[in-house]
Amino acid sequence: MAVKYIPFFPEPIEGQALLNNFNRTLRYRGVEDLSGRLRRGMPYYEVETTEKVGDADTDNMIIRGECLSACAYLKEQGIKVDLVYIDPPFASGADYAKKVYVRRNPKVAEAISQAETELDIDELKAFEETMYGDVWDKEKYLNWMYENLVAIKSVMSDTASIYVHLDYHIGHYVKILMDEIFGEDNFRNEIVWKRTGAHNDAGKYGIVHDTIFWYSKNQEYFFHEIFIDLTEEHKSTRFKNIEEGTGRKFYPGPITAPGSGPSRIFRGKELLPPAGRHWSYSQENIDELERQNRIYYSSTGTPYLKEYEDEYVEQGRRVQSIWDDILPSKTGNELVDYATQKPEALLERIIKASSNEGMLVADFFGGSGVTAAVANRLGRRFIHNDIGINSIQTARDRLVSAGASFEVKEVKDGVRLYRNPQQTMDNICRLMPGMKNDDSVDEFWEGYISDSKLGKVPVYVPNLMDSSSKLLDEVMMNRILHEAIPELPSDIKKVIVYYVDITSEEEIYKFINEDKSVPKDFVELRDLKVVLDDVVAEDYAEYKVERATEELCGKKIEKEGFDIEITKFVSDRVLQKIYDFNAKNMGADKKKKFNPISISKEGLETIEYLSVDCTATEGEWHSDSEVKIDKLGYVILNGQKTKNFWDAKIYAPKQPLRLKIRNICGDETIFVL
Template sequence: MPIKYIPYAPEPIQGQAVLNNIARAQRVLSYRDNDKVFEKIQRGLPSYEIEEVEQVGKKNKDWNNLMLRGECLAACAYLKERGIKVDLVYIDPPFASGANYAKQVFIRRNPKLAAEIEHAEQKMELAELQSFEETMYGDIWRKEDYLNWMYENLTAIQSVMSDSASIYVHLDHHIGHYVKILLDEIFGEENFRNEISYGYRIQGINQKCWPRKHDLIFYYTKNNDYIFNPEKEKNIYEKPFIDTKKEEANLRLLKEKEKHEIIKCLNANKPIPDKYKNKIFNKYYSEVFVRDIWDCDYTKPIISGSSEYTYYATQKSEGLLTRIIKASSDEDMIVADFFGGSGVAAKVAHDLNRKFIHCDVGVNSLQISRDRLQQADAAFQILEVRDGVHLFRNPQQTMDKLAKLIPGLVQGIEGVGDFWFGAIQDKKLGVIPVYAPNLIDSGEKVLDQTIVNQIINEQLQILEQKWEEFPAKAIVYYVDIDDEEELKKFIRDINPTTTEIELRDLKLLLHDLIDNDNFEYAISNNDLNGYCVKITQFHSDRLQQKINEYNAKRALKNNPITQIKISENGLELIEWLSLDCKNASGAWRSSNEIKIDKKGRIIIDGNQTKEFWNGKINSPEKPLRIKIRNIAGDETIKQLAE
């Protein structure tokens, strides 16, 4: 349960009906009629217990940059309760594209093989690496659910923006035009500044229509008083086309008709007529400002092989965020990204001497961003929202795993609608429908009277019509519950069906969702060189299962060469190690760390080397505990023996 609820604003935004006034359009969204959304906004932002996971770098007494693992609403509640206002927001939320996004997982080089390599600096081809993919999150939504979810998030974000703040919302053709309506409502049409088209040229093959090669970025401000630092275009000509000694020459010497002719040529990418070249000075081109069509090298999308590419499925480029952050903030201001992904907004904000807040629900996002920022010498605090659900690595994977954890659950049974998570076949009771909250939608984590009413007076009625009788029993799982005794009384009072409603706590199933990896080590002490921890054995049941599934698929294709083989010591499955010499418990403080990149070379305390990992990690101080991260992102901590 949330500790408490924090109001969005002194007077919550009153939602208006969207698209109801268009007779030919199916109603997509209506806040006044949607009790679920309206009641949640009236209730306020859910504030949960926050746990400090790690401090990277030195704390600043005035400000500590934040990386927060949790959902947007919980992050905004944390900021709002502490009176923190952000000056610039960039968000790249799910696009409702219907796609699943996967992380490419690379098997590392076994340390025992490093000795066989004569020259560590020799280039290792990607073909020598073995990898498989693992789902990071699913971007699959019903349109109305997505828009309700976005409405809540945008309302929460608006409540923590400073009076002079700006927000950039990065979407595409799937849902952008609908979200634009929400943005008009929440921020006000008068605070809409522009729609930016962010174009790119990769993967443009489509023989049935024009290839879709641009995203939409909606730019709004909180009020009319906001920061904007315009950016000038780069000179379109490499050389000036007039004698630059004539410094007095400029556009003011031209007549209006001549100016018009020159602008027409520029817009059409045509050469300037010779008769005008001796009248204008090259200064004209340095005074042209960047337009709202961004299709240039400066903001080019990330492509494989780029030095900043992190293998994060939806990564955006540093050039794009550099342009946005420079334009809409000044040094020492706070830049926030509530769907932080690969950490590009936080990284660029740090590079440009801004403060940053990075939030994401996926642990892979936090890990990639943490390592990226640590290499950039950023100092920050990592926090985790304790919302009652021990997420696997992200909500999508938790939902996939959950289907296998509920005893007897079968999905896709004919006659059981999409509302239900599945059903259980019972010899005595027949088919028992099972409801479980969609953990991707934060609003479904709290079981309240609205959801129960929908189950009893809508979904059970639908089943009765299909089956010609009510199910004998229905199981309803919950993460949080408003008031269990009050809800049970509500069920008894309003239930007109013959169905028994059984409430079950989902946390009891999720408690042991992650099986910790096992590893063995040996520790030695040399008075001159300090301590050395050698990893002798590493095993991950979950990763081995994923590898077995991958190999089984390859075997069906009669391609055994591409199968992944793991050595007896299993050290190829390790991506990162860290020693804590300060704290034996509580928040992690990395004293020494090693990261093994996908080619097997090591990054020591954020510094890239050409060396291959030898299975060891050293420390001048006595280590109290060790943390190991496997290649999929699961982390295991052990206290080191005396």
Template sequence: MMIKYIPYFKDTIQGQAILDNRVCALKCQSNDRLKDNLRRGMPLYETQKLEQVGDRNENLLIRGECLSACAYLRDKGIEVDLVYIDPPFASGADYAKKVYLRRNPKITQMMEEAESQIKMSKECKSFEEKMYGDIWNKEDYLNWMYENLLAIKSVMSKNASIYVHLDWHIGHYVKILLDEIFGEDNFVNEIVWGYRIQGVGKGCWGRKHDTIFFYKKSNAYIFNPEKENVIYTCPFMDTKVRSPDLSKIPDKEKAKIIQQIKENKPIKDKYKKLLFNEYYTNVFVRDVWDCDDTRPIISGSTEYLDYKTQKPEGLLKRIIKASSNENMIVADFFGGSGVAAAVAHKLKRKFIHVDVGINSIQITRDRLKELKADFEIMEVQDGISLFRNPIQTMDKLKSVIYGLTDNDKLDKTYWLGSIHDSQLGVIPVYVPNLLDSASRIFDKVTTDTILRKAIPKLNNEIKKVICYYVEISDKKEIENFIKDDNNTLVKIELRDLKELLDSVIESDYIEYELKELSENGAGFELSITQFMSDRVMTKIKEYNGRKEVQRLKNGKEFTPLMISESGLELIELISLDCTNKRGEWKSDSEVKIDRKSFVTYNGVKTREFWNGKITCETKPLRLKVRNICGDESIIAINSKMLQEHLMDSL
């Protein structure tokens, strides 16, 4: 629930001049909404503490939008010293993660068979799950970025700087926004980050570099000189130095070879390798980073986490070491796989990781736990965290709004579809775009757009429209605004989207057995006997269906994904809370099964397989199970079940 608005500037006044003097080259119809949003401020929502990892709470993982996270930081008086962001590139692509089935511990096989299972083809063992869509109207994207960048600037300390990672799709436009927000004089570098290419481009040079814009907030920004270990570890090829070294040449040959060198005569290859030691001189970093220790991650790398847009630790190491000092706060507001937070922790900095997707929070949480980092996990209560990410929530809406169907006659800019009523006929349905934080709050600007632009384009036979909202600025005020300004005959009904979404969230089914190991306080053992997830099974059914259609078209055989009766191969993580009965989660014992089915016990990686059990020293109060798609279910441990087990054992 929204609490209030936080101004972008500490001394914002109504009609502040900066809001009316935007020089952005793109003048578009949605600028009125942007100006209204800037005057209004950043929406501050209630936040819930989900989990405490470790003892200290100076580091944060926040599930929520950049805008609402910045409002939270502003409200708490938290300033950051370095920002790295790798936001969507407006590339027009959908991004998905690989979802892997795990080894079922109830299937008793020899180790060789288990190894064979791990080496199964990806087609037989995994499927893809959409994480987010990078599909934007250019104008909407730039206005969204303008708001986010302004929000980020508002939480930056006076000695902070920002690195904005983009590519050729949109970078040149965002550069204009950055000049406006941070000032042209505060532009420091345009960094070209190149990466490998195989083959040649078709009809163009291979597009194999990103652009990172580096801005300072003021002249007091941090920049450590290159002598502070930010030198290339693998410098440019043209810096090789060759010098003769006779120490490895047999004595009987030395005189002959020295004479050959003087006379510039050819030397046998076997002596060339011994004679000339190639080495590199110190080469200072320029603004083109290519083929060095910042090189991208490849599949199979020890860093690789199956996250599509994951960046290498070497890239963030260079940025963080150069533009911050120890104990400073490093923030990433589009955190992804958590590389900025992980590297910041390794370099003895504090970190703030923000992302709207639950998978990002989970991957980063597990990554940081293995590094023994201390942090809090917070969730912004903005109404869009009901599913794994906003794009899944948008997809889900089409099935949870009763009677909603696609309608090609309606403008997709405004209407998600329509409902047919026996008396009123076609009823268009408006739903806010959850991918765009600005549209989630149903306010006067939204209402005016619907009244002036959306409704007039409708067929004259339309008598009613339904408008769903996640948050509404003031419902009574909006209803009065509609009453006074609605010059059409169309009735507008307002409905709360959160109430609708709350009714469709289902937890996974979990069965377990709990027993005390002995009477002398040796601890407790919990066994998962059955696990079932309708949400994951739906994904698997869709995957098998698509593969079957492909088989019928091209004749290529495939092995359908099959799940055992116990369903344990759908589990990614099991955690026991022995401390709290409700509220904030405390993971007192934890087992994570990676995509190769190897187990991490309480942050310690092993080459063992999960046996279907988890142990803890004290009596567990709650059980959390995360499925392979990222859904987490929490249930209270049934004390009665434990008592019955103890009675049976007696």
């Protein structure tokens, strides 16, 4: 149960905006569900600091949790954000997967000898698992996005801007929502980002761009013009005129702007501006430009402003609303193996344009951590928020490598996710004894359980990817009683309703009984968190802790610190993934030989990351030493890349108190030493 609910700001308009093209008025759908949630406010839960990295006194944060809960926390703490960039799901209808690479086993002599040669990426053993699903019902997506955007607005400073990155699937609908939430007058730009050179889309023009909507919260906002280098093509086609006497190349640029205005005197002659436009300069400034020979006259006597090539080359070309000069990085240090990663150059442009050093930049669908990484590099403070553990770990490791200071926080909403909401939903049914999926029950129900006395018992499971379904209150129960249950076959004698959060189990049962639409005991309520606790099982490790040694003159001598050697590691979750992968691919393509993935008895090749805490035996984590093994087997030691292969050890500078091990799928387990 949420500790309390934090009101949105300002008072939101009830419902989801849809434009009626005939009379230009806004009408609303889903008012009953969405407006109730908006009136109730953002759910505020306890937020726990799980790790501190770098300087203790820092405003930088990584928050694991939903956007709504993160915004509720920020608002409760009085934290205001100066710039927001979000790259939310695009409602693309696709599932996004992460490629999971099995590491080298340092305990196998053959693997050690192979370590002398670089493995080609295609030779690595790998399997895929879903990071998140981007399959949405349009109405649910827009209601979800509306709620998130209102929450984000509630924590934006008065001069803040927001950039929302989408594509053709849903962007045009979200633009209407943003007009309502932020105001049409605060719309600044629709930015077209050309993300690739060509795309082979059968039967239509190749789709090569995304759209970024930029809104400010108010009329006062920060914007710094961005200039880029001129291309040779641009220079040769633009600066064709040559000034007599100096030989300087120039371009005759406009000297008017939109909006009517009075006449001005040019070369002793009064000239009216073109209809609907005005002269850009006062008479005094025009006279000064004349003295500087900065005004060019066409053959018809129309004045233009000389824009010199040499000045343009020094300053560069002003960035326009079509960005075709930034392509996704396919190689290089910034790649972090994240499916929807955006290039740093894209975020650098946005952050430089709409913020100053020291300002707070937030990304509430943080993904690969690019926003936080670039903000940190540019001297801004940052907030990275995401619900998936892969995102949190990717951003955390990326920021450690950059030398950033930050705190990692987790929203304690009672839900123990299995890596991310999508994978959790995929695993829930497996943990419910007798649970089956069947088309005989409506899609509202996750499936049914067979009971020897009652027959089929439909089961409702809230969608963990939809925050609106997590709370079981009277509104939700009323929908179940009067919309979902009547659609069931007449021979159904009982249903099971799982919940993540509930107003009060006693009150809901009372509501059901007073409703009298179903027989007594027809509805059984169950807490989904009990099931989720079984989803997140701990990994097993064997290890030994010894005084650290080093070799000197052919002898091993003790040195300061300790070595922790991992002798065995077992992750049932990873092994199950590998088993499923092998079973799926065995014999799938008879023309191509399939080599199943095998894991050694030590299991060390399923370890991705280790960290030692020499500071505390409980509470927030302090990483006094850490080792990450990249997919090629090289060690990243305390954030710095090396060309060394992992030797199954991690060094602790002081007496180690706790050991954290992350498996290759991203699950982390802490062992008290």
